[in-house]
Amino acid sequence: MPSTQNNFERTIVRTAFMLSKKGMIKMAYNLKEYAKKPERLSPGHRMCAGCGAPPVVRAILRGLHPEDHAVIGSATGCLEVCTYIYPYTAWEDSFIHSAFENAGATVSGAEAAYAAMKKKGTLPTDKETKFIAFGGDGGTYDIGFQSLSGAMERGHDMVYVCYDNGAYMNTGIQRSSATPKYADTTTTPAGSVKPGKLQFRKDLTMVMANHHLPYVAQTAAIGNFSDITTKAEKALYTEGPCFINCLAPCPRGWGYKTEDLMQINKMAVETRFWPLYEVVDGKYTINYIPKENVPVSEFLKLQKRFKHLFKPGNEWMLEDIQAEVDKRWEELLHLAEMK
């Protein structure tokens, strides 16, 4: 679908132009140039319209230098089952999927092969190869966490990218440890006794930062994609194990109209529900500080999964979430030595 792709590119180039007028684009990042890069995830894959994952993947892959090859792994999940259905693959680079809980280990094996064959001089080509593992939050926070933690600790030269849509979406919206508190999922349905998921979400980005990796970042595909693409490039060209956590809204699981994807992403960041920050060799930097104190309800009200929070008498749930968002933001400010 080249026309869709062109439309998309036109849209982001236009957005970039508007943002650059507002002075919101950093000099190093030129969207026009990045948008010209050859697409590495082909159109025609079967991800849902309005899904947050494909823009995340494409933005991450735009961080690759065009002359470099990539070995890309994926955990079982929406991304995998929609991009590589035999005999069609959407991946222009080499791609491997083996199972759900082991994207970290699988890609670490490919990276070890690269290291060994490079040493022996038996690589098929002398092209530079980069290693990327993608996993959803289920395959990253939960079932794949051990494999991820192990691969990062061993120090493989790879980037693990979590596209976090906050539930097991591929199997039909079951709660994960990344699901926000009070979200209505198919295994934490909002009922008359239980108001959806009862726990706050695991803060995986912090957990990975505490692995003391050379580069850890949290990002979202917002605005002109500067934040996500810049972080991808940094991670890809930082030697050693790097981790990026990207917000990837799910229209089915979250309950929003397909055209609202970018607005959802934006509100997640503006309400500080999903802060954009990076940890470089242990130093925390918050990449975007919202100017106004937008209440988290502005993000939640866009989604059907939080519909019950807005019923009269349930204000305490909103207050509970707001308190946790504020607490985590304060912690982040403290870590970034901004407080």
Added chain:
Amino acid sequence: MSIRERLSGNEAVATAMKQINPDVVAAFPITPSTEIPQYFSSFVANGQVDTEFVAVESEHSAMSACIGASAAGARAMTATSSNGMSLMWEMLYIAASSRLPIVMNLVNRTVSGPLNIHNDHSDSMGARDSGWIQIYSETNQEAYDNFLMANRIAEHKDVRLPVMICQDGFITSHAIENIELVEDDKVKAFVGEYKAPWALLDANHPVSVGPLDLQAHHYEHKRQQAEAMKNAKKVIQEVAAEFEKMTGRKYDLIEKYMMDDAEIAIVVLNSTAGTAKYVVNQLREKGIKAGLVKPRVFRPFPVDEIADALKNCKAVAVMDKADSLNAASGPLFAEVTSAMFVKGVTSPKVINYIYGLGGRDVKADDIETVYNRLSDIVKTGNVGEVYNYLSVRE
């Protein structure tokens, strides 16, 4: 000249791995296979190999890393036992269906529970339908020799399947025996360089591995896998013939011991075959026509060879160091009798003995009771109970 040494089974396999010098070894410690990655990491530490040793955080990740490495175009190996392979379970099937020529040394140990670190075959028998080639080893020498042959079989264009070389935990893995090693240069020439037909690392020909494979193609892919396993039989024999030329040591799909005129026979895997041979010798001295069939290869299953070897026997006991817990028999018995039946070998009386579970010692006397029972069956024509536990306290 070959090199005479004294090595344990684990040392022997680690030595074979060193001589092969694979690209990637990914392994996790578990008794009794732990020594293999230990020895191997010392080879890495001392620069005796060029391998990347990946000290993973679990066996699931060991097999996952081997899959990633093998798909990348590398020669990848691992070693494990028991629950370690249970944790790999999911990945065994994926390695095989992805047609990746990974080589594993499985140091057989009982699968929990109850927890027990000693030898039986419940681990490998549990994985018998995973699509891996399985080759069993009676001695340290056989474990070493089988390991040297594994890559040639796994990587053969008509096969492209992972290979599991099995040896008995502690009995073979830790016991030191005399062994004849092949010289490094000969191993190198015999095993050869590996060039993957497709590889993730081939930047000029990018590939996708591990698709969602639905109704339109999955069935044909499984059919191809089945064909590869059928092809493996011939390849295993060809590689063995070449190995014999190099070393003088002869291997086949099965080993027949005193079977030419045998009236009673035992079918048994791995180290117990050594004990059984000793018993056969003693019985032969008494004029009893006892014999032994040792399947060296369990996957692919040597249907014709086993049926042919047993066709003239009057009574046969198949011994299983694993139970299927199906209230009927162990797995080897089910497959041996199935082979006999489909090949029209129905005259021998057949019984099954489960033995040595959890490392219970199986002595010559125990084996002798099995042969005595077979002699009784021949005499009386009365088979009695088919499904038996050998030397168990009831």
